[in-house]
Amino acid sequence: MTVAFAGERGAFGELAAKEYFGKKAVLAAQPEFGDVFRSVARGRCRFGVVPIENSLAGSIHENYDLLLESNLHITGEVLLRIRHFLIGNKGASRRGIRRVFSHPQAFAQCKKFLKRFPHLTVVPVSNTAWAVKKIRNEDLRDAAAIASQQAAVDFDMQVLARNIEDTRWNTTRFLVIAKGPCFPALGCTNVKTSVVFSTKNIPGALYKCMSVFALRDINLHKIESRPVHGRGFQYLFYLDFDGDAREEVQRNAINHLQEITTFYRFLGSYPVDKPRDPVYRRRG
Amino acid sequence: MTVAFAGERGAFGELAAKEYFGKKAVLAAQPEFGDVFRSVARGRCRFGVVPIENSLAGSIHENYDLLLESNLHITGEVLLRIRHFLIGNKGASRRGIRRVFSHPQAFAQCKKFLKRFPHLTVVPVSNTAWAVKKIRNEDLRDAAAIASQQAAVDFDMQVLARNIEDTRWNTTRFLVIAKGPCFPALGCTNVKTSVVFSTKNIPGALYKCMSVFALRDINLHKIESRPVHGRGFQYLFYLDFDGDAREEVQRNAINHLQEITTFYRFLGSYPVDKPRDPVYRRRG
Numbered sequence: 254m255t256v257a258f259a260g261e262r263g264a265f266g267e268l269a270a271k272e273y274f275g276k277k278a279v280l281a282a283q284p285e286f287g288d289v290f291r292s293v294a295r296g297r298c299r300f301g302v303v304p305i306e307n308s309l310a311g312s313i314h315e316n317y318d319l320l321l322e323s324n325l326h327i328t329g330e331v332l333l334r335i336r337h338f339l340i341g342n343k344g345a346s347r348r349g350i351r352r353v354f355s356h357p358q359a360f361a362q363c364k365k366f367l368k369r370f371p372h373l374t375v376v377p378v379s380n381t382a383w384a385v386k387k388i389r390n391e392d393l394r395d396a397a398a399i400a401s402q403q404a405a406v407d408f409d410m411q412v413l414a415r416n417i418e419d420t421r422w423n424t425t426r427f428l429v430i431a432k433g434p435c436f437p438a439l440g441c442t443n444v445k446t447s448v449v450f451s452t453k454n455i456p457g458a459l460y461k462c463m464s465v466f467a468l469r470d471i472n473l474h475k476i477e478s479r480p481v482h483g484r485g486f487q488y489l490f491y492l493d494f495d496g497d498a499r500e501e502v503q504r505n506a507i508n509h510l511q512e513i514t515t516f517y518r519f520l521g522s523y524p525v526d527k528p529r530d531p532v533y534r535r536r537g
Numbered sequence: 538m539t540v541a542f543a544g545e546r547g548a549f550g551e552l553a554a555k556e557y558f559g560k561k562a563v564l565a566a567q568p569e570f571g572d573v574f575r576s577v578a579r580g581r582c583r584f585g586v587v588p589i590e591n592s593l594a595g596s597i598h599e600n601y602d603l604l605l606e607s608n609l610h611i612t613g614e615v616l617l618r619i620r621h622f623l624i625g626n627k628g629a630s631r632r633g634i635r636r637v638f639s640h641p642q643a644f645a646q647c648k649k650f651l652k653r654f655p656h657l658t659v660v661p662v663s664n665t666a667w668a669v670k671k672i673r674n675e676d677l678r679d680a681a682a683i684a685s686q687q688a689a690v691d692f693d694m695q696v697l698a699r700n701i702e703d704t705r706w707n708t709t710r711f712l713v714i715a716k717g718p719c720f721p722a723l724g725c726t727n728v729k730t731s732v733v734f735s736t737k738n739i740p741g742a743l744y745k746c747m748s749v750f751a752l753r754d755i756n757l758h759k760i761e762s763r764p765v766h767g768r769g770f771q772y773l774f775y776l777d778f779d780g781d782a783r784e785e786v787q788r789n790a791i792n793h794l795q796e797i798t799t800f801y802r803f804l805g806s807y808p809v810d811k812p813r814d815p816v817y818r819r820r821g
Contacts, residue, residue, distance in 0.1 A: 306764070309764065314594075314595045315645075357661070361599075377641070377661045456754060456755075456757075457751045457756070457757075459757060459760070460744075460747045460751040460757070463743070463744045464744065466744070467744040470740060470741075472740040472741070473740075473741075473743060473744070475762070476743070476760070476762060477762065478759070478761065479595055480590070480592050480593065480595055488759070
């Protein structure tokens with residue numbers, strides 16, 4: 254079983270894939286998110302793992318768009334606690350660092366740390382682990398990367414600072430994607446369904462769509478609006494709600510939703526992931 | 538009257554400020570969005586102009602967050618049709634270009650163009666006009682910038698390709714911000730109100746908040762969710778709806794909303810901007 258993720262060894266996508274599939278999976282690094290979707294769509298990989306939202310930095314819109322374009326399904330989710338490390342070459346000193354390479358989301362999650370060192374120039378790159386690889390391959394002495402501890406281990410690099418993320422709540426939600434839907438065993442209690450739809454441009458249209466769920470006591474988890482490409486400010490809505498799409502109540506809600514939307518697509522029903530980190534457990 | 542915008546001469550923020558305030562305003566370029574908010578909050582500039590969403594690339598989350606942190610108000614909006622130009626030094630040829638500098642949002646709006654030239658390396662910088670300035674100041678021959686036509690004029694540079702944005706619907710909505718709210722004349726028909734709130738974490742909470750408006754036939758324009766910093770996946774909702782907050786129906790809706798939310802803040806009531814571009818007019 255091959256699982257695609259974006260980036261390099263030590264990328265957070267790889268950590269999420271390991272968390273979800275364990276040791277049985279063969280992991281295939283892809284250059285970018287688009288390549289993860291393509292490799293699954295073309296059958297080269299059975300599953301893909303992509304980030305969809307971060308508790309500090311918000312949604313990764315590119316992957317919402319790719320999900321729709323690719324026609325793939327969501328078969329699972331992983332909540333991964335994100336700890337950032339400042340990583341340099343062996344022998345590099347923290348004082349000599351002038352540039353920091355990482356993904357823009359990582360900079361957004363380490364704002365407080367970066368504010369303490371205003372002389373540092375941030376250089377955005379497409380992946381955190383790729384930043385570590387670049388610094389090692391080019392033997393840069395004045396540069397560091399922000400990435401996972403695993404990336405420091407995998408590339409045999411030096412850790413210059415640890416846990417530099419703004420808060421200990423820093424968590425990224427990854428989606429597991431596959432060609433077809435893959436429902437959890439019937440009777441599973443903790444299941445979530447994701448759909449995407451667009452409404453008629455009339456007053457109360459979105460409200461009516463939400464009433465479909467409220468009237469049936471189905472709890473909503475998340476609603477995300479994305480502009481329809483090429484249509485000015487018209488929106489597509491991505492919605493996560495409680496329950497399996499094959500159960501009667503959810504099936505009725507979905508039929509009702511289809512009556513009142515101009516576009517609808519089912520993305521997947523999958524087990525809800527619970528954060529494993531102790532800071533979460535304390536809050537229940 | 539001084540108006541702050543982010544970037545350099547020729548930045549889209551400057552074009553939006555000119556569109557809204559005309560020739561009477563003195564425009565003050567600021568390095569980043571955060572500086573625009575700070576200069577207004579500290580009274581150095583009376584108004585600021587910042588982008589909030591683009592019809593292709595989606596919301597600019599940083600500015601939603603800054604709006605809340607800064608305690609400023611929205612006093613107007615500008616819809617600006619965004620046309621991107623590929624800009625190089627005088628005498629540079631399109632064939633010799635290897636690197637393209639611009640803001641990540643500009644890359645997201647010119648995906649099709651960039652796909653046609655896969656040998657080009659994209660280098661993200663903090664502002665489109667700043668990219669033009671960098672290429673001129675460093676006299677780079679192998680690099681071009683994606684920016685406005687105005688930036689090419691202001692920096693006396695050469696246009697290598699014009700209108701390279703993915704679709705002609707490419708429009709950015711800018712907000713005009715100020716210290717206090719600044720209501721339009723009473724009786725204005727085309728007014729919009731923006732608020733931000735968070736709900737109790739119970740089933741149907743967001744639905745109840747939306748019913749406050751639906752039951753009073755108040756049309757919603759946009760809803761945007763942002764994670765509450767440091768609270769895992771709990772959300773703040775930014776909502777735009779029809780009408781002036783001082784009118785009776787809207788006042789009742791807002792009082793009702795405050796009853797059922799855990800946090801509420803009024804951001805502003807301001808005249809709705811209509812797109813001036815002919816492609817929009819045709820659709821009404």
